[in-house]
Amino acid sequence: MFGVYQPDHGEGGGHDGSRRCEIADGPLRLFDPVLGLKQIVEDPARRWTVYAFGRLLDAGPRGLLGLGEALDAGEADPLATLNGSFALVVHLRAKGEVLLVTDRTGSRRLYYGERDGRLWFSSRLARLRGCGFRLRLTDGRLIQYLTFRCVLDGTILEGVDRLPGASVLRWSTGGSSVHRYWGWDFEEDEPPPGESSASSDRMEELSSLWTGAVSRWILPGSDPLLSLSGGLDSRLILVEMLRHLAPGQFRTMTYGTPGSFDYEIARLIASRRGLRHRSFDLSREGDYDRLFSEACLETDGMIDLVNAVNDSHRALGDDQRELVVGYFADSITGRVCLPDVMLDRRLEGRPDRGSATRYLLDRFSMGLWLQVPWLVERPPDWCFEEMVRVLGGEGSGGPRPSLASALARFHCERLAPRFDLLCLGKGDDTIERICPFLDIHWIDFWRRVPPSLRNEGRLYKEFLAWRAPELYALPLRGLRGRGLVEGRRVWDLGLRPNPEIGLVDYEGWLRGGGPFATLIRDLLTAVGDRGILRREAIDRYWDEHQSGSCENTFMLLRAASLEMILRTFG
Template sequence: MCGIIVVLAGGGLASSDVTAAVEVLRPRGPDGTGVWTSASGRAVLGHTRLAVVDPAGSAQPISDESGDTTIVVNGEFYDYQRIRRDLARTGHPCRTGGDGEIALRLYRRDGHRALSELRGEFAFALWDERRGELFAARDRFGVKPLFYAERDGRLYLSSEIKALLACGVPAKWDLAAYAAHLQMALPPDRTLFAGVRQLPPGCYLVAGRDGVKIHRYWDLDYPTTEELAEHRTPDALAEHVAEVRSALDEAVRVRTVADVPLACHLSGGVDSSGMTALAARHAPVSGFTVGFPDTALDESPIAARTAARLGLPLHRVGIEPADVAAHLVATLRAGEMVQENSHGVARFLHSAAIRAGGFKVALAGEGGDELFAGYPQSQRDLALSRDPGALDRARAGYRKLSGFGAPRHLRSTLDRLGFLPNWLTQRYLTVVAPSRPLLRREFADLLDGTDACGPLLDQSRSQLEGRPPLHQSSYLFAKGRLANYLLAAERLDAANAVEVRLPYLDHHLFTTARTAALSWYAPEGCTKHVLREAVREELSEEVYTGGKRGFFAPPAAAGSGLLELLRDLTGDSSMRDNPFYEPGAVRRLLDEVGDQSADRAAGNDRLLHLVAGTSLLTTEFGMTADAGQTVGGSSD
């Protein structure tokens, strides 16, 4: 985990151009800073370091012998020792002992094709003085962020939007991007900040005399329905389970390589329990689990039994209801993103506890549900994939929905896919529809004219055609909610100087897991069957037979101080300047929630967090409004 900042211009740049940004990025990398300026004055690269591999060496920026090529890296490249040996054998030896330099040497040997060799969670930027060109890239799933903006003839890139703001980029809401977030997710290249773009996952950026160009180097590639229907031997499932076990074990093993102690996120579910058990086979690890007062949501007792079974120390991080309001501003500022429940605050405090416990690196289980269809909505898409009759009945229902005036983005999806991914329907029912009474009229009109789905569907046609509904839905979820909301937790960890590594989001593991027959995902209703069997010997019977245990923080409506915070906000500039929500409508909602039972009030938890988040971000960053380019509008 590190922070990077790059400024590119026609000339005249100096190290002072990134001084403010480097200071903003210090929480990501408290162990050292470095700045490099090109001889031509066209590029400045800054870096803040969290030293987890080769702590005594490998300071960045790193240059080659000539000084013409220089790189800054955020994240980790795994299996780097093997690549270092191969580079030395082919005449491109590394001078440092860490992993970051391999991207520089691979680039000098292979150019942009170097990306095919890199495995891990990363974002980097490399300046090539000879070519007068900047080369930047982001990992395949989008674990590590990379933002950029153009202003006054300069290009800025950074790990955080705050660093771009420190360079003078204005803080403005992209109203159209927020509308897309409500419907589905941020578009792959947009942020909530107008004029601030993100490099999409699996893409690289080239900036030079021809401007800024974006290219894709990798994409999720699910098998077609025809390929999945190919004949399989009676032993095929057992063979697949063994292959997944091997690939997962390797994905975990390479992520235990570090020169600092390792922690593991441990809950009561299969994903984190299996991952932690495998990690313990390769290195000493300590578990960290979140505990809640609500026993129905508190998984720490199961985590404690798992840790005892594995012989691991376990740290329980207690989260109280009052922590939500107390730490919400810090969480929002760190994440540069709205939060839709209390999970964000819990994650922020969890990482703070990991760091306070003396750890810089942790492994976590994100990606397991995406890879093995663990979500309830994935199971519904799976049912449509396996039963043509169910799909036909669903399509009849969709036609009725269209007749009743379905919103534009859902009609767009139906037109292109012939079905509605269940997670997208649920988002409409739980976010878009309940939000409408709260919206300012101007933003409600913008939301009506937005189609967050159409552009992504059109861009992804080759990856969607011929795939079963489950894989079409999984692809869209990975490109939307996973990359542009769930993985934003990276910034919450980074604010506490903790690097979180995600073995389930390993592209080699994906290549293996993607070939599963549809019948293997949940035979006889046993979800994530392949994963359960792959780690069966690592799990207790309690975890092996347990249902899905996602990270569910208690609703914030009751006893958290969130209602009181929102009532205060409705009376000051935070709500008056909020371009999305009408203060009077919010006050009426707060009165209703205050009179409701705790269970009923919990149904409004997401709305309350969205209102609070947009209001507090408006104040925290001094954001004004910019309509932005309509997503899926006539200009797209």
């Protein structure tokens, strides 16, 4: 989706070849992607019109007309009841204003910037790059990218921002404002002593919510494709799909390299269930330069390309548009892992914010934050303070009262919408990616779950074991072992000795001397020549990895991805 609001009715420019399917609405011009930006409701007097991009499943109790009237009146409360994965563009003609709206999680990317008295907006950053907005990677955003694999605030284009989830941008020639209409407020209190997490009432409620979510998101007769992995989330979707569809009524796929967890375990699950399954071996691709370049464009140059290099959309048939995925699930159900004694620790001031930041850095940067200061030639204290600023609550309503809630809110509000959802970006304008875990009723349940039951996904795992014990018993990503022994049969998964990366054996590829290692070495040399990263540090990390004295896969790939981003958007 791409558009411009130009009150002067000028022609504008830089539409990046997107003139097909143009919707001209006076000063508002919209350029429609394949999936469709559609008018969903209009005031009978044409005072306002609402357009939607994505999938709006439920317009809430007031309906579409009531939604439009509320937005025209400046009310945002009805937005919290909308269900689906969508972005809205609202033209308030009588007021000379445009509203941009995101769903609760921000699952539909929506970037915007003001230039020459006009509001430019798009679901793809590259289109705005073609409208005169230039690359500018600030020191702070460089630190964020190298630490967390993604830019957490703003974008890499000067003057362009991304509208967060659950937000409304109101724009006119007189000014603009952004406000949130909903927030990630989590339960703080623990359950009464002796109460079982897997109580029958709680399991039944979860079961009912999950059945409803899948039935709403996966449409009957759509012949969807399910992306299987070695984790829990795609298994839970599979369980529910098999309750409503025969194995022949949908297909499954995975991608990666033979011997990796996701690749082998997904094939095992598909075999056990008699599913139509395809496995894409990325080690056979060879054209990694193309894959990196395409992934960089599709993910807006905002994340590293470790998880973005895939051709999963190729598994779709000519008449298929729906790819079912399980991203974001662990963020909602309890990705944060804390010692139980720390769950109710209160964040009272700067020292506590610093402690929370240190935990987040250790947990989500895989320890790489300690290498970043030397790589970028910045004082360690400066880098750490930049992380405290971003992670300690600035710009997101401040930290929550307890450490557990603060970390959960950071992950759901800041990290997952940036990294997890951008990993889904490839083919986003032509593929409908369906994620039942984004259902608002499912989300509302997990916000009420006590911290100790969200911690390490305890309740979530118990629910899957209760709902589908036969699938829960199969090997999980992250568990070592050659295979599964069942009766007299041994299911040999053929796992590599160290399959820690779920999809691709990047560690081995970098030491293999093949086309992938050659491409990464060339990219590292180029980014060193730019002077953004220390050449001495890059060469040291490369030599250590090649000798086997250190495993520097993630930092090397992050630095190489940075060069691809600068080439693509520079």
